[in-house]
Amino acid sequence: MAETPSVTIVPPSRELLEKIADTLRFVSADQVQKANSGHPGMPMGAAEIAAVLLTRLKIDFRDAKWINRDRFVLSAGHASALLYSMLCLQGFLTLDDLRDFRQLGSRTPGHPEMDATPGVDASTGPLGAGIGMATGMAAAERMLAETYNTPKFDVIDHFTYVLAGDGCLMEGVAYEAMSLAGHLGLGRLIVVYDSNRVSIDGGTDLTFGEDVGARAAAMGWRVWEVDGHNVEELGAALDQAREDLARPSLVIARTTIAKGCPNKAGKSSSHGAPIGIEELAAAKAGRGWPAEDFHIPAEVSDYFDVRRGEWLAMRQEWNQLFALYAKKHHALCRELQRILAGELPKQWKNAVAPFPIEKPLATRAAGNQVMNQLGAAIPELVGGSADLTPANLTEIKSGCNPDFINSGFFQGRNLHFGVREHAMGCFTNGLALHGGFIPYCATFLVFHDYMRPTLRLAALMRIRSIFVHTHDAFMVGEDGPTHQPVEQLASLRAIPRIQVWRPADANETIYAWQAALERKDGPTAICLSRQELPVLDRSSLAPARETLKGMYVLQPEGEEQAEILLIATGGDVPLALATAAALRERGRTTRVASAPCLEAFKLQAEGYRKKILPKRLRKRLVIEAGIVQGWEGILGDAGLFIGLDDFGHSGKPAELAEKLGFTVPAILAKIDSAGW
């Protein structure tokens, strides 16, 4: 597949590699010591791994976002000092950055943060997630390559490396991701497992007795086991791993945590606290290393001076290749450039036709139509479901590459994630991090809980991952409380920087998707109904484009004298309209607002917000099939809430609505007893 680049890099000698390793080891320990905070054990133990990886990585230190760089994910994010040492030798960071380790506002925070540090490909810290994100990155590489590369132009052609520790390998998300990677045959994914057999509680024999290599092999991985302090064994394994493009690779590197420390080597006490000035001095002396802080030997800095030249030459060669590619494959290249820039195609919005009012439609079904219309116009929209495709209705059957990706086949745009919600979220984030895609993934809203850490990471990293959550209310019915979301809308909205949409009908669904696609700086959750909903008749209600404002007056537009304000979201809007009608029959004046996205509403100008929620209008009734949490600020002291405060029940949707008070008579009774 990949052509051998003409800029060939001679790997450094064993002696030099070992010196690079010691440089990484002690510069990392120095960071922790100077900050008097951090994790020195793994950086010192994995220094040889880092040295061997570092010299093999394809990067451009002047362009951290170069699309064809090798990706490197430090899944064991607590070893951040090691990553920063690598980035320093590569040229992304300075020694002054390292001296600022863990200080407020520095480029070297406690755990890797991609927006704080050039050259960091993913924010890590929550264990195992890095393996999951790397799986998505490695798939993204192949998906782009198979679509955009041409016989003589391997413009996308890189590896994705992960450095993981015992903790990562213990996490379920790493298992899920590795199982998926093995199934897909992600041959350019190489995980180096720093197997130091020590975790915070002590030796891994306390709890982690399994044969990790055999487990990985059972999942279709190629496995090596090497001495992780032997740079030649490590190098040979990595080179073989790079040759096997059919299977992902796991290099199990047996290491000693805090290698080189006379007293703390091999001990869990070296994991999460500075090893101490004396111990560090003794470790340096033991390796014949100068005592000074942040020492970089001349041979090492000379080597990287040369290496940086080679890195630039490699990049220039790619630039030339890409320039030729642009000439020869003009249209393909323009599309590739567009998707890499994260720009949507021109007139993409025209792809979507408004829904007619005649036929009621679940918003999940509307979402399916929207995704398919958009999918024809936006080839970079890719994704899938955690084994709920026919229920989430998230398959894109139109436009280019409508197939499903499967073992070794990457031309599809649809993915089967299996029943692996957590890895699905990580994988989706990995696609977004890689670039070239607007990824989505789907499961039932209630199972958002299984993948919650990935929404948080997406928000923290400000990436455009889209989480489709269908079956968004107790109206799922007979499947019962384990399948009925109650607290999920609130807990989703609790995550900073996320936007949570719950469209009221098919036409609001169009705008929810539009907002998600246009949002470049954060993730979106789109919550959709299982049950059919009427398509609101916009001839008598506000136009659907108002959806984008997050909350808007649906009925009657411009009514200033209303005494009761009804606010609802998603499938509860029809009930609000029906309640308003009943109130009008009683001679009351009402205003009904649809609130598809509270976060988007908060971004509106104050004037607009005050118009929608006028101070004088205190009789506010909110209807949402969830908990009150998150609504109290809008409800104010005088408001009424129609919602849930306990789990649901197994039964027919209509019977549940009756039991839970989601009917017009029940709401009217509540209004009466409030004395409105």
Place this chain on the structure above:
Amino acid sequence: MAETPSVTIVPPSRELLEKIADTLRFVSADQVQKANSGHPGMPMGAAEIAAVLLTRLKIDFRDAKWINRDRFVLSAGHASALLYSMLCLQGFLTLDDLRDFRQLGSRTPGHPEMDATPGVDASTGPLGAGIGMATGMAAAERMLAETYNTPKFDVIDHFTYVLAGDGCLMEGVAYEAMSLAGHLGLGRLIVVYDSNRVSIDGGTDLTFGEDVGARAAAMGWRVWEVDGHNVEELGAALDQAREDLARPSLVIARTTIAKGCPNKAGKSSSHGAPIGIEELAAAKAGRGWPAEDFHIPAEVSDYFDVRRGEWLAMRQEWNQLFALYAKKHHALCRELQRILAGELPKQWKNAVAPFPIEKPLATRAAGNQVMNQLGAAIPELVGGSADLTPANLTEIKSGCNPDFINSGFFQGRNLHFGVREHAMGCFTNGLALHGGFIPYCATFLVFHDYMRPTLRLAALMRIRSIFVHTHDAFMVGEDGPTHQPVEQLASLRAIPRIQVWRPADANETIYAWQAALERKDGPTAICLSRQELPVLDRSSLAPARETLKGMYVLQPEGEEQAEILLIATGGDVPLALATAAALRERGRTTRVASAPCLEAFKLQAEGYRKKILPKRLRKRLVIEAGIVQGWEGILGDAGLFIGLDDFGHSGKPAELAEKLGFTVPAILAKIDSAGW
């Protein structure tokens, strides 16, 4: 270990077992068909497995909670119809119950719910969780057995069976739990894997290509692979599995989903919707089965009439054994009876001494002392951490069995869960479900997200699991935003039925633990600080026992004329007190309330709540290192909130407090600009 009981049960013949299987198959399909809702595929495909399991299970159909029953967890909860068919043949349910399948208020809800149905050992539906809970149950069995059995009295001596599907095995939580079970050597845990290779999206070849048996073997499991429709192969594998008491067992049963259906067998379309009247009629005809609904052949009902007699005899034999045990081992038996009843020992509260005010103490450190004092008095308090023992400070070193449980050794009360938060939560729930323990587990508050589904299940099942979440604020400092909770307090409180405690000092920590232990009908989360906090001087403040009320006036008690009410939780209470002092210096009158548990406060009488939050006192200022969500109802229209609305930063705690506005001057400025 286990003695062979003298009531030996002759397994039914192959022909009879096959008839039992067909009974289960069609009675299950009939339930789904009658409800016109549910999942017939797996019940029809796993009918032989269920038949073989059913005849081997040790139960007492008149006492669903008998402590020495075999546990059976249907991890694939969507196959609930199969479970209900089994329970009907066992005698727990009637045919009328089955006819009520999935109806509101019935004993046969859509997914198994332990409080709705006698004989259901765990609520399931979220995939994989059942394997995790069963792991905890199997450990509970050994932990009780090794402490309470005596040479001639194996009063605790049962198996834990799981029926799981492809979806369960794909979930990361199942991997984590199986890895832990393999490590611990839970030999009485037997998982039967209904490997029908079909999931909702289609064949598992779409996404699940791994060798599950090899993976399990790599984790220390003994593995069988059998024809899942061959009752003899199944029986032989189960019998061998029961003999191997050193390793958990995985019986991979290759089955055909919807076995017997002429058109839908082997197809994913049979998974989640009724197979249809005609198809079901054809399936029955194909097996020579009467067309009538809910048919139970005479041989089958005769067999179970006899079998129920044997079950009763088996129970009576155990009763006799237990009566002798009670005589011979009086004290041991009394303790066992007490812990099985879930009653705390007398005077358990006396074990805890109040903390002196001299020495500031992180609440996690206070928690450690409380747990150790309680641990000496309450032997059933057991648990551990997901590899953060020295950080969570949750090891119990006092009282009986202070060791750590490890491979084959179950006399300890402490557990190393490894970096497996999700399985840890399931395991903890499994201990609580089994009976005999008050289990706790621990991780950082921010990593609550990794185990969130288990808190939801604990709440749904109303069990006494205790979740200790330390490092409860941005004050964790340099570890940065991936490690700093922001939205977690809100998202925890969002879960119905849970109680979330965030004690303000060491002495409030005592009462938080006390409340968690006394709460018999639901889980508790205890959120504790990493940073040191002053021990509040109760000579000038309200007594610490007020903590139990959830919110109370700390200072000044009984002050009626205060114009500003400051409310804070946990580590933010000292800041509220300091702010109040500064306001008093300005001549303002204040009242400071500590709010360690909003849920406990909601349970107080209205009069008390109104006293704490008087209507007239509208200038309410809440300080909590989290988001405003959940506080707005208390803040009211006029309140002010000191909290976070975005992720944290890596830096020194004091610098972060400054940056995020958690200082007296910043709060005073906010009060000023509000015009208070």
